[in-house]
Amino acid sequence: MRTVKTGVTRRSVLAGIGAGAAATLVAPKMALADKAATDEAIAKLAGGAKVQEGKVKIQLPQIAENGNTVPFTVSVDSPMTEASHVKAIHVMAEGNPSPQVASFTFTPTGKATVSMRLRLGKTQDVRAIALMSDGSVWEAKQEVKVTIGGCGG
Amino acid sequence: MPTPRVKIPAQAAKGEVFEVKTTIDHDMESGQRKDSAGKPIPRKIINKFVCTYNGKEVFKSDWAAAISANPYLSFFLTATESGSIELKWHDDDGQVYSASHAITVA
Numbered sequence: 365m366r367t368v369k370t371g372v373t374r375r376s377v378l379a380g381i382g383a384g385a386a387a388t389l390v391a392p393k394m395a396l397a398d399k400a401a402t403d404e405a406i407a408k409l410a411g412g413a414k415v416q417e418g419k420v421k422i423q424l425p426q427i428a429e430n431g432n433t434v435p436f437t438v439s440v441d442s443p444m445t446e447a448s449h450v451k452a453i454h455v456m457a458e459g460n461p462s463p464q465v466a467s468f469t470f471t472p473t474g475k476a477t478v479s480m481r482l483r484l485g486k487t488q489d490v491r492a493i494a495l496m497s498d499g500s501v502w503e504a505k506q507e508v509k510v511t512i513g514g515c516g517g
Numbered sequence: 518m519p520t521p522r523v524k525i526p527a528q529a530a531k532g533e534v535f536e537v538k539t540t541i542d543h544d545m546e547s548g549q550r551k552d553s554a555g556k557p558i559p560r561k562i563i564n565k566f567v568c569t570y571n572g573k574e575v576f577k578s579d580w581a582a583a584i585s586a587n588p589y590l591s592f593f594l595t596a597t598e599s600g601s602i603e604l605k606w607h608d609d610d611g612q613v614y615s616a617s618h619a620i621t622v623a
Contacts, residue, residue, distance in 0.1 A: 392563070433585040461549055461554075464581040470577045473586070474534050474593030478578075479587040492520055515549050 399489075402456045402463040403414055406493055409454050410501040420453075422505035431484045431514030434469045440466075440476040440494045440502070450476040452495045459488025484508060485515035519543050521616040528621045529596035532611060536574075537568065541583060549581035563588060564613055565607040571600035583586075596621045596622045 406415060423437040440450045449472045455465040460483070468478050476494070484490070491505040524538040541563065548560025560582060568576040576592055594602070599622045606614040 396576075405622050446608040462581060462583070465583040466581060467579040468592070469577040469579075473595045473597075478591055480588070481575050481589050483583045486579050515547065 365468050371473045385394065399458050401505050402458045402491060405456060405463050406503070409493060409495070411494075413499060414502040415493060415501045415503050417503055419502040422490060422492050422504050422506045424490060424506050424508050424513070426507075427509045427511065428484060429511045431510040431512055433514070434480045434484050434508065434510075435479070435480045436490070437477065437479040438492045438504075439478075442476055442494075442496065444470070444475055446472045447497075449497045450494050451497055453478065454472070454493050455496075456483075456491045456493075457482065457484055457488060459484070459486045460489065461485060465490075483514035484510045486510050518520055519612055519614050521604065521606065523616045525602055525618045525620060527619070528623065531596060531598075531608075531622050533596045534593050535596060536593055537564075537602070537604075538589075538591045539616070540587055540606060542587055543606075543608075545582070545584055545586045545588060549582065563606045563608050566590060567605045567607070568592075568594075569603045569605075570594060571578045571598065596620065598622050601617055 376516050386397050419441045421439050424434065428434040431460065438453055438455060440453065442448065449471050453468045454501060456463045463484060470476060487509045488504045489507050491503065493503045494503055495500055519542040521541040526535050529535050542581045543563055546558055546561040550558045552558050552586055562580065564580055567574060575594060590610060599620060602615045602618045602620055
């Protein structure tokens, strides 16, 4: 690797990283919803079942310029028959003031696909879990970069 | 009174899966905002949406403040019999906005 003189010393870079780490340590205390709170909410909804990755698919833009209205689709790879269907989908946004976004309750009809428009306060992971008729629980998540937050001030 | 707009096919073949598309005019006031005097604006959102098909509840959704203003919702049903599809939006203040759509299943 070539050495480029930029005026940035190893020491100043390390100091910067240190400051960044301190900021991340403080940040979760200010946010009302975070990953831990969302994990807790998801565990509660799963009702003791193991949350497995897969089957659920989230469609969101990678970059949302306007956090006030972000198009969102969630679908689950499952039949919708009496014997095997999706009972519910719960959607959570880790970085919003409150993680709850929406819950959908299904019956054996149509297909397990729902679209809405969301408000996202900042860049964050959006997560969805699906509760199946056989008792299994599946999860997916996707990160969205939000340019202008949609939670007002 | 907010006006719901609904798009559902008028006819469908028996067993066909069709899409229900809806929007309704509503501010979905999140409760997070403050007015010009710095006072918090109280939350007023549509918190529940229910769809019944010939009287039977087939789809339900609970909404939080993270749903955008003028909420859009799309979901799918299977055409089983002719009749009516009823949609109801429940507001925080107790008001219920509804729409009804006739479908012919051949």
